Amino acid sequence: MTRTSSSSPRGRGFGRSRGGAADDGPRARFSQLLPYLFEHKKVLGVVVVLSIVGAAASLAQPLLVSQVITVVQEGRALDMLVWALVALVVVSGLISGFQHYLLQRTGTSVVLSARRQLVHRMLRLPISEFDTRRTGDLVSRVGSDTTLLYAVITQGLVDAIGGSLIFVGALIAMLIIDPVLLGLTVLVIAVSVVTVVAISGKVRVASRRQQEKVGDLAAAVERSISAIRTVRASNATERETEAVEADARGAWEMGVKVAKISALVVPIAGIALQVSLLVVLGVGGFRVASGAITIASLVSFILFLFMMIMPLGQAFGAINSVNQALGALGRIQEVIDLPIEGQDDAALAAKAAPGSASPGAPAIEFDDVHFGYGADSVLHGVSFAAPRGGRTAIVGPSGAGKSTMLALIERFYDPTAGAVRFGGVDVRRLDRVELRSQIGYVEQDAPVLAGTLRQNLLLATPDATDEQCIRVLHEVNLGEVLNRSPEGLDAAVGEDGVMLSGGERQRLAIARALLAAPPVLLLDESTSSLDGMNEQMLREAIDAVAENRTLIVIAHRLSTVVDSDQIVVVDHGRVVGVGTHSELVASTPLYRELAKHQLLV
Template sequence: MAQPALVGRVIAAVGAGDPVLPVVVVLVVVLVAAALLGAGQQYLLQRTAEGVVLTTRRRLVDRLLRLPVAEYDRRRTGDLMSRVGSDTTLLRAAVTSGVVELAGSVVVGVGALIAMALVDVWLLLVTVVAVSVGVTTAVLAARRVRALSRQAQEEVGAMSAAVERVLSAVRTIRASGATTREVAGVSTSAERAYRAGVAVARLEALVSPAGSIAVQGAFLAVLGLGGWRVATGSIAVADLVAFILYLFLLVMPLGQLIGSWTQLQAGLGALARVQEVLALDPEHDEVPERRPAGGAAAVLRVPTAGDPVPLLELDGVDFAYPGGGEPVLRGVSLTVPAGSRTALVGPSGAGKSTVLALVEGFYPLTGGAVRWAGTDVRELPRAALRSRIGYVEQEAPVLAGTVRENLLLAAPDTAEAELWRALADVGLTGVVARSPLGLDVPVGDDGVLLSGGERQRLAIARSLLSRPALLLLDEPTASLDARNEGLLRDTLAAAGADRALLVVAHRLSTVLDSDRIVVLEGGRVVAAGTHDELLDVSPLYRELATAQLLV
């Protein structure tokens, strides 16, 4: 703000024949100080923007990993990933070119207007009229940028989801000869993102000419009127030069103001997508509505073998997946005593895997209750309950990284000797020993460097290391050959000596020696007993056993 006034002083001093060196020295000092302060401002601004992005990404990732499982069923992974990536990047631009520069531009612009008013009110009036027309046009155009920007980000999220879909199944796509079709599908999604981005660019392109016209109009009007006023002696040449410099000082923040407003609108569109996720309720460790007012959380108790209270009990459980549809489970009741081995068998779609998901608390019950040691699980701290349950899903997911990192997932403080012992229990020692890296051998993305059976055995070893009181196994031998199935049966028999097992199995040979086999059909329990008892009383079980040559 001091620079135009100092330039005017220099011109006035030259015209009057006064010494100019002192004023020039002050002007140089001001210019150098402005450059240094500008560099510091730029650094602080960028650092602040990076801090905002870091905080937002941390909050987003924390919320994404704590959402109820039902939310992942409703949403596409690629779209959620784009909110952490591209949406937060837009927020960075909004902080740098938006909020801070917008505030700075307002301060400098107001200061320039005040200085211009002190120089000449009539020139200021012409400037304000010319600039107001352009600013009003630009603001009206920028108002639609937020909605269009959000639409563009939605399309980018859809494109990311499409890419994630094809990359996660690239082998299946290649084997099916569907590469060209899938490329076309992703390209269509990319084209929609392109069109949405072009719509934003088209609107932003209208903003810039409006500002340019306003600036040029103001400059020409000031030159014309100012030249006339100098000729008539109303103002001095030095004052006109100072006014024009202040006009330039107004023009710069005015251009920043228009650009910042546009960037801010685009950032607000991205912010709305970020806030949409942050507004989702996370999965809470405790469920306060199940607890008496002012009461403490129920104590998690682990019964021992022979305890009259079962470790796990399902009492009349009804369940339908969120979003409607037919019930998956209808009045399911069963008990799993401590130290026992219980199996769930039945045709596909009977609800066996759903039972395990409900025991883990992944979904809210539609009706009935799940009890742990006689206490409704909705009254227990969820994290503490899950720490006592081991769960091996049907797909046996393996995380990208090393064997060691996968084994330490649930038990990060486990000694290396125990890791090797767990691998030996599931027959994986040879797989790890064949690499010079040992436990640090990489498994690839989703465990692609391991066979299906190796992935499943690694997942089982990972669960055993957490020493759970209850081990949930969903099709543990689905990907194993006969030799490794026998080895795993021995492992499960040993594991069942000090913990309860609840096993879902299509291959009945895995569960023949279970203490209790529960037969599900159509979401209902139709029979329960030992293998020999069920052969006599359950036509469905007898049919399954006959089909697998067990009769």
């Protein structure tokens, strides 16, 4: 019995929900970027100081050049002027190198900080968010989007600080040398600045769309690779390749669009320099001829002009990189701003009916529970109680809502009406971590994490010994897998447990739950992939660990059902019968029909 779209949003196909929105989506503000920078304010402070010192050393160079020219014209000895000029050049180079190292290191740290924050938030999102978002797009936000923050540090803001100091210093020096030449230069530069500002807004929009396309591509690749066996068996390799290539081309087209817009920024600084230089040479030459300024002053002015244009180019680059980063940061903030699981627990607990744990209360109780995934209503007034220490089986046709009931016990979701109680207490009044520590849950698809046997077993019980791990593997008849490799517990299981058979993956997932030995054990069709012999051995292992524990089992086979203390029959999200096997055969037509077909539905 497998879930369908009627009981889980997972069954709704490969729709591009949320991650591939066609609109621009939320855009980050510059203020949202500042916390990432302030986290490294000490290092950035050192960089700013170095920028000031470097700017001073750079600005002093044209003045010394002017002095050298004047001394040579007057026929005097240069003395230490040349060595002072050489020293300034060397100091500027050393400062630039050290500053470059600090910026690279800080940029990497900013990316790390963003990734840690994003992963911390992402792994705590409500399960409902993962139902509607694509895994590949979320992975893209952690990888690709955060990388763009690196450019803000290494090619953007801090780099522009030193450049702005040089720009202002050069501007003042040029004003002192010749206000007329400066006025003409500023006029040319003003035109270029206005042009860059007009273009920068388009860069941010295009950059965000590019990152969305990269997210689409990552999602498409993740989907195809995760289902590669199904794709090959369906002879769909070419179609999947074309689909992924279409997403790759979409990312490329948006990348080209960003490149085109950015390319308009790059030549502006060069054009501004060339036009300014031509104006300065033409008008400056005339002013030297008229005696308004000296040749040394004109040379100094030209050197300052180069110094002013260079940081102007840095500023243009900073605007470009910041706008690209803000486009990516909008996608990062979209996830960070989402509420995490448990954020509204206080409000939910306040609405829940008061109750206290009671030794006589059922281990699990559903009281008129209603629930739906969005607009799809799944459960309609479900009520039943699972007694402590007993075995309760839940049976019903595919899509009846059985797996959803276990998800509500685990608080992956909360009911829209009614209550799920654990030991007599509404689960909404219980701490999620504490609740889940009391429950072992084996999912329908028996997930196995990439890694080793040990890593899978220790997921819920990190302090378990090797002896305990080996014992529980033998209990579920996985001794052969353990002995298959000389690495033993350190043997790799492959991506999604691909190096194990379907039955072995299922037994490993059950072993993980048995190792934790919680008071309540939820098994969602835990024997569906097992042959008769392994099923019998696994049932014996579960029976052994089930003593004084509560088992709730979604049953797939009649053999799993008949020994249960009670059986809950569910159809279209409603309980249509509760009782033992013999009672339900006599009273419930649906159960009688399921039993007739050995519950193989």
